Amino acid sequence: GAVVSQHPSWVICKSGTSVKIECRSLDFQATTMFWYRQFPKQSLMLMATSNEGSKATYEQGVEKDKFLINHASLTLSTLTVTSAHPEDSSFYICSARANRGQPQHFGDGTRLSIL
């Protein structure tokens, strides 16, 4: 149980393109979903937290207009990287949690490369 699916797993696109990444909880309802970013040889850094039906909460230093998050249902959250540039190239990974106090379950991540 507790499967989280993230799509796509790898994206290469031109600078200026907007890229949407989907995160789905397949076998449970996720009241909260999380978006992380990982740079090489560093640990996962939380970008934002989203609760179903409400606006996402962004961590300090994360541009909300750049990284649009939508959590429209209890099983789906999306991250859109708007007007992506090479410095946005990174590994993005989502997680989902059923309820507070329970573990987060992670997707397999999306490798984003902006040319």
Place this chain on the structure above:
Amino acid sequence: DQQVKQNSPSLSVQEGRISILNCDYTNSMFDYFLWYKKYPAEGPTFLISISSIKDKNEDGRFTVFLNKSAKHLSLHIVPSQPGDSAVYFCAASLSGANNLFFGTGTRLTVIP
């Protein structure tokens, strides 16, 4: 500032022996700790967790120990199996908060 640290980037253990993965943290307010396992090209998989009211939690071959006074936790895997070879991350959080603070991971290699 890295609040959760895994000082050993790698560990090699013979199959059948015990693997001990260590993790230290600096924030004494952390009260929930987790271990995740990660294979290449996959997301972290939740393994086991422990709340700060306990000092030990066991699940099959996996046991997590928490030493609050030392701000240290460890994951014991016994007996170790080749399929356990992966990168292991510890993570910590504060109750009521969403953020998980991750260590940088330890790569475990179990030698057949």
